[in-house]
Amino acid sequence: MSDVIDRPILAEQVAAQSRLRIIDCDVHPSIHAHSDIEQFMPKRWQQHLRTYGSHLRTPYIGTTPYPRSSPLIARRDAWPPTGGPPGSDLDFMRKQHLDPLDIEFGILQVLDLFIFSQQNLEFGAAIQRAINDWQLAFWSDRDPRLKASILAGQDDTEFAIAEIERCAKIGRYVQINVCPRANEPLGRRRYWPIYARAQELGLPLGIHVGGYGGHAPTGGGWPSYYVEEHQSNAHTMAAQLTSLVLEGVLERFPNLKIVFIEGGFGWIPSATWRMDRHFEAFRSEVPHLKRRPSEYVKEHFWFTTQPIDEPDEAKHLRSLIEWVGADRLLFSSDYPHWDFDDPRYAFKTPLTETERRKIFNSNARALYKL
Amino acid sequence: MARHIVARTSDIPPGGNKVFGVEGRDIVVFHVNGEFFALLNRCPHEGAPLEKAACVARLTSPEPGVYQRSRVGELLRCPWHGWEFDMRNGQSWFDPKRVKVRSYPVAVESGEELQKGPYVAETFPVHVEDSYVIIET
Numbered sequence: 001m002s003d004v005i006d007r008p009i010l011a012e013q014v015a016a017q018s019r020l021r022i023i024d025c026d027v028h029p030s031i032h033a034h035s036d037i038e039q040f041m042p043k044r045w046q047q048h049l050r051t052y053g054s055h056l057r058t059p060y061i062g063t064t065p066y067p068r069s070s071p072l073i074a075r076r077d078a079w080p081p082t083g084g085p086p087g088s089d090l091d092f093m094r095k096q097h098l099d100p101l102d103i104e105f106g107i108l109q110v111l112d113l114f115i116f117s118q119q120n121l122e123f124g125a126a127i128q129r130a131i132n133d134w135q136l137a138f139w140s141d142r143d144p145r146l147k148a149s150i151l152a153g154q155d156d157t158e159f160a161i162a163e164i165e166r167c168a169k170i171g172r173y174v175q176i177n178v179c180p181r182a183n184e185p186l187g188r189r190r191y192w193p194i195y196a197r198a199q200e201l202g203l204p205l206g207i208h209v210g211g212y213g214g215h216a217p218t219g220g221g222w223p224s225y226y227v228e229e230h231q232s233n234a235h236t237m238a239a240q241l242t243s244l245v246l247e248g249v250l251e252r253f254p255n256l257k258i259v260f261i262e263g264g265f266g267w268i269p270s271a272t273w274r275m276d277r278h279f280e281a282f283r284s285e286v287p288h289l290k291r292r293p294s295e296y297v298k299e300h301f302w303f304t305t306q307p308i309d310e311p312d313e314a315k316h317l318r319s320l321i322e323w324v325g326a327d328r329l330l331f332s333s334d335y336p337h338w339d340f341d342d343p344r345y346a347f348k349t350p351l352t353e354t355e356r357r358k359i360f361n362s363n364a365r366a367l368y369k370l
Numbered sequence: 371m372a373r374h375i376v377a378r379t380s381d382i383p384p385g386g387n388k389v390f391g392v393e394g395r396d397i398v399v400f401h402v403n404g405e406f407f408a409l410l411n412r413c414p415h416e417g418a419p420l421e422k423a424a425c426v427a428r429l430t431s432p433e434p435g436v437y438q439r440s441r442v443g444e445l446l447r448c449p450w451h452g453w454e455f456d457m458r459n460g461q462s463w464f465d466p467k468r469v470k471v472r473s474y475p476v477a478v479e480s481g482e483e484l485q486k487g488p489y490v491a492e493t494f495p496v497h498v499e500d501s502y503v504i505i506e507t
Contacts, residue, residue, distance in 0.1 A: 069452045070424075076449030077422035340450050345416040 020356060021104035022343050023364035025304045026208070026261050026332035027097070027146070029139050030072075030087035031112050031131075036138065040130035048123055055119045057214030059222065065181070066111065066210050067230035069338045078336030086336040090142055097335045098145060101343055104361070105370050106146050106335075107174065108135055109208050109261060116153045116179030117212040125159040128152065132167055140172060147368065149175040149206055154191050155183050164197050174368040175206040175259070181213025186240045187247025199253045204302070204367055207240065208261040209233040237263030238271045241301065245275065248288040250296040257367060259302045262334060266309035269323040272297050298325065302367060304332035305359065306341040314349040326355040330364045372507050379501045382406070385443065389421050393507055397494060400425065400457055402443045407457040408505050410492035413448045414462075422449035428456075428463070460493035 031037055038046045058065070066073050072085050078096065080089035087093065098106060110131050118124030128151050135148035150167040152160035160178075167173050176198045184190065186207070198205045210233075216222045217232040237260055250256060275293035283289065289296075303324065311317050321329065334340050343360060351359065364370065376390040382401040389398045389411050396411035398421045411420050423446040427439040445463065446455045454463040495506045 070449075075418075075422075076424060077419055338450060338452065340416075342416045342418075 019102075020360055021102050022331060022360050023368075023370065024101075024103050024106045024333045024335070024343075025259070025330040025364055026109050026306060026334050027093075027103075027106035028087050028111060028335065028337060029093075029108050029135070029146075030085045031134065032084040032088040037127070037130040037134045040133040040137075041126055045123060045126035045130075048120075049127070052120075052123075054114055054117075055123075056114055056117045056212045057119060058117075058212040065212055065217070065229060066337075067233075067339065068226045073337050075336050075338050075340055090139065093336070094143065097333070098143070101333075103145060105364070105368075107206075107364070107368065108139055108146055108148050109177070109206070110135060110149075110151060111208070111210060114212060115151055116155075117181070117214075118153070121153070121156040121159060124153050125156065125163065128159075128163055129166070132163065132173075136170070136172060147174045147370070149173060149177040150203070151177050152194060154178040154186075154194055157190060157193050160194050161197060164194070164201070168197075168201050168203075174203070174370070176201075176203050177206040177208060179211040179213070180207050180209060180236050180240045180263075181211040181215070181217070183214065185243035185247070187243035187245070187249050189247075192249070192252065195249055195253050195256055199256045202255075202369075204257040204259050206259045206261055207237075207263075209237060209263050233262070234264055234267045238267050241268075241271060241297065242275060245293045245296045246286055246289070248286070250300045251288055251290060256300060257302070258300055259304065259330065259367070261304045261332065262306060263303065264307055264309060265303040265305065265324050265329065266320055268297070268303065269320070298328070302328050302330050302363065304330045305346065306332045306334045307339045308341055308346050310348055317347070317349040321349070321351075321355070326351075326358045327363060329359045330367070331360045374505045374507065375502050376505055377503045379406070379503060382503065385425065387421050390505070392505060395507075397505055397507075399503055399505070400446075402457065406503050407444075408494040409446070409455070409457065409460055410494075413450065413453060413455075414492075415448065415451060415453055418448050418450040420446055420448065420455075423447055423455075424449070425457075426454070428454075458493075 034049055070076055074086035078086035080086070080092040082089055082092065097103065112131065113127050115124055115128050115131060132148070132151055139146045140148050150164055150173045152163050154160050164176055178194065180186065195205065217229060217236050219235070223229045223232055241260070244250065244258065272294040279289065279293050309317060309320065331343055333343065374392050376392065376399065377388060382388045382399055384401050387398050387400045389396050397408050398411040400407045402425060409420055413420055425443045426445050426447045427442040428445050430438050444457045446457055455461065456463065
């Protein structure tokens, strides 16, 4: 059939090029049951989890800020045959994802229990600690390909710093994660102690979309639909990029590296062009900035690729990659979520061998010191 | 055109499906409302296995607030990104380019033809003969 779109399979691609192992910068493990993490929590908070559970900053009871398209935002083929939610079974993750796609390293991103958005900050800190320990015990210890991130809810900076110190001593985490939907824009000084520690430790700051910040995710208010919420992820990330740059975070922390995860990258050129132009008019308002905003973006930020933009014409994606820079992009699959990108088919425009190597492997290898 | 006898009709329960390796391709056969449909077991977008697709109804809305369900169980919803395909011919209903398609004059004429996207999952004719499912490739 002439109108069938067919794409080359991996074996054919590999035959034509040198074998390229993949570093996947967004893999979601899930807790199988609360009992998995209880062993890492004091009795007091185990009881709290069972009795009260989450108390979140959200106006809608029982909803999630993550893009629903199927139950638990998961691929329909990612439910483990052994039971439990998608992402909760390491053997199945290996069989379905890590092995067939030749994943050299997968960076873990935990979303369970909305740890960044807990209103009870002590409870939030307790589950952060538990999940940080659980990432090693259940995932990294059992499969050295899987790399953990230090989850640090930034709205109680003291707890966050204590947790960063504790995990840094263990020495096996590759990133410090904070949330893009915090109480205040991420450039505000109340969060700077976290950035200071990240810089000193040489760990990138990871910022994955989602969470409940208590604020509407768009400037226009709360969206009606999940498709609208999904669209707003880009607005939220753009607002945080702007805040981090304009508040002078990168001027104050010149070695800080920041990874925006699952925010896409189509909005980056426009956001930076606009900031540069405004900077020319407003620079006396922000004299702490010594360079054009785009220069901070080019030096300090990396962007994971999923959900990749799919313009009607492949050449537009091509231009986008050139504008953002192949040096700034990190491949991510978002496994096992429904908007998963398959590394074999996600880029609907040809990449050069050099670009492929950077995006699928060497950028992340250098950034995370793998 | 080769004919392949792949199963008895009773091998595929109503509402279920089964995958058959035919000439090096995985072909998935669905049993819906007494009929059988065969498609290449691969979404043309990113290659997801269509055997895991949800079999859904066609949901249409002539205007906000008015909703119609039809063709119950005959539309496939890809297990990854939710692209919808008509089981009968593999035609996609969900298509990122649809906004352009709708802007053509035909889009105003109403009817199924207008909403068809350019992507077509590969389909194969299916015959039921003496309760066997036969795929033509």
